[in-house]
Amino acid sequence: MNRFAWATPRTISEAAAAATTLVADAMSSDPTGPGVVTVLKAGGIDLLDLMKETLLMPATLVNLQQIPGLDSIHPGEGGALHLGSMVTLATLASHPLVRQRYPALADAVSRSASPQIRNVATLGGNLLQRPRCWYFRAKEHHCLRKGGDHCFAIPGENQYHAIFDNSPCAIVHPSTAATVLVALNATVELIDAKGTVRRPLLVDFFGPPDQDIMRENNLKPHEILTAVLLPAVPASVRMAHLKQGEKDSIDWPLADVAVLLDLTPDKMCKSATVILGAAAPVPHRAEAAEAALIGKHIDEDIARQAGRAALNGATPLSHNAYKLPLFETLVHRAILAAAG
Numbered sequence: 001m002n003r004f005a006w007a008t009p010r011t012i013s014e015a016a017a018a019a020t021t022l023v024a025d026a027m028s029s030d031p032t033g034p035g036v037v038t039v040l041k042a043g044g045i046d047l048l049d050l051m052k053e054t055l056l057m058p059a060t061l062v063n064l065q066q067i068p069g070l071d072s073i074h075p076g077e078g079g080a081l082h083l084g085s086m087v088t089l090a091t092l093a094s095h096p097l098v099r100q101r102y103p104a105l106a107d108a109v110s111r112s113a114s115p116q117i118r119n120v121a122t123l124g125g126n127l128l129q130r131p132r133c134w135y136f137r138a139k140e141h142h143c144l145r146k147g148g149d150h151c152f153a154i155p156g157e158n159q160y161h162a163i164f165d166n167s168p169c170a171i172v173h174p175s176t177a178a179t180v181l182v183a184l185n186a187t188v189e190l191i192d193a194k195g196t197v198r199r200p201l202l203v204d205f206f207g208p209p210d211q212d213i214m215r216e217n218n219l220k221p222h223e224i225l226t227a228v229l230l231p232a233v234p235a236s237v238r239m240a241h242l243k244q245g246e247k248d249s250i251d252w253p254l255a256d257v258a259v260l261l262d263l264t265p266d267k268m269c270k271s272a273t274v275i276l277g278a279a280a281p282v283p284h285r286a287e288a289a290e291a292a293l294i295g296k297h298i299d300e301d302i303a304r305q306a307g308r309a310a311l312n313g314a315t316p317l318s319h320n321a322y323k324l325p326l327f328e329t330l331v332h333r334a335i336l337a338a339a340g
Contacts, residue, residue: 001051005060007038010067015040016193016222018062023047023130024215027056028147040064040224042086042125045117050130055139070226073097079232085124085225089113089177092123102230104239104258105180111243112176114250124225127178127188127202128217131171131281132252133161144169144213159319160254163327164280166315169209172278173216176256178202179277180241181228182285183258189227190219199229206282216281236270237262240337242330243277253278255326259334261298267339269293274310274335276327286310289331298339307332 009015020038027050038060041047050056064070070086073095081097092098093110113121135141135152142148153161153170161170182203190198190205205217212218219225233239243256256277262270272293274286289310296302307328314324 001048002054002057004051004058006063007060008063008066012067012070012191012224012226013193013195015062015064015067016191016224018060019222019224021058022215022219022221023050023056023128025221026058027130028145028214038062042122042128043088043120044125045113045121046125046129049137053137053139055137064224076229081230083123083228083230085122085227087123089118089121089123089126090115092177093118101233102180102184102239104241104260105177105184105230108176108180108241108243108256108258117250123177123228126175127181127228128219128225129174131216132174133171136171144209145171147214154317157319158317159322160252160278161317161320162280163314163316163320163323164276164284165208165210165282166280166317169213169281170317171209171216171281173206173280173282174252176243176253176277178206179256179275179283180239180258181230182206182283183239183260183273183275184230184233185273186231187229188225189229190223191226192220192223198223202228203283203285208281233260234262236264238338238340240334242334242337244326244330255279255323255330257327257330257334259331259338261293261335261338263298263339267298269296269298272306274306274331276310276331279323279327286312286331288312293335298335300336303332303335303339306335 037058039058041061070084072084089109099106186202243253245251258275260273272290274289276284289306292306292309310331
């Protein structure tokens with residue numbers, strides 16, 4: 001790991017002014033080349049991994065932990081909930097308002113990583129972490145996402161990679177929390193050094209490779225993700241999140257699914273949201289599965305039909321076709337779990 005300076009701003013404006021370089025931009029250039037790279041540090045879980053592998057060699061880290069208010073959870077207008085970007089995953093998983101109003105989110109983050117990591121990792125850092133593709137994480141492979149000329153995973157070892165939208169880059173989005181947050185129609189709050197505020201939907205904040213091959217989102221230089229805003233959920237909406245890993249420990253999921261169902265008292269589905277994680281470069285909306293549910297009374301057969309429909313458009317690679325039955329089963333089970 002390289003030597004670096006340490007800055008601890010006390011305001012969002014100070015931190016944003018100091019953050020001269022996005023991690024994505026720093027990684028797509030020669031880390032040993034000229035120029036002074038200054039990047040933001042939240043919990044530091046992903047950042048320190050990148051630095052230890054010398055994939056990122058910043059001159060200065062800007063620590064966000066001393067900025068008041070970024071680690072708070074509080075109600076918003078009309079039953080919404082404000083989640084500060086520096087809230088740890090452990091706090092998010094145990095918070096009574098999250099568990100009461102958004103149980104699928106609490107379930108997802110409570111099973112992410114290890115207890116030690118959840119007590120340090122932040123919500124903002126989790127959403128902004130870089131992909132976990134082993135070619136991207138290997139300094140020896142100058143892949144498309146680091147400014148190279150091809151994706152090594154598509155013809156290579158791709159068993160953990162995308163089964164949807166997997167060209168030109170076959171990464172899967174690394175955040176499990178994002179799967180549920182996209183299903184909940186979350187908004188992110190972004191503030192720059194001048195105090196200008198942007199609030200795009202999370203689904204629009206994330207970007208697929210065909211928009212920008214080197215970035216997973218549209219964060220700008222001198223801009224900080226300060227909060228995630230969750231809209232109120234009607235009482236008639238039920239939700240569930242399920243994931244499957246190779247073993248029941250701290251692995252990233254092979255597949256995960258978030259389902260929201262707006263149900264009548266007799267379990268007729270008025271609207272449905274089905275989001276697949278670890279399936280595509282961004283959380284993937286299974287529109288065909290949603291269409292299979294709307295206007296139907298939720299039962300075993302309808303859930304199975306939706307599970308099959310969730311795979312519409314899948315293009316598995318040479319080593320990851322096993323994800324097809326896995327997602328089919330998880331969608332089926334998540335629908336039944338949400339419906340009660």
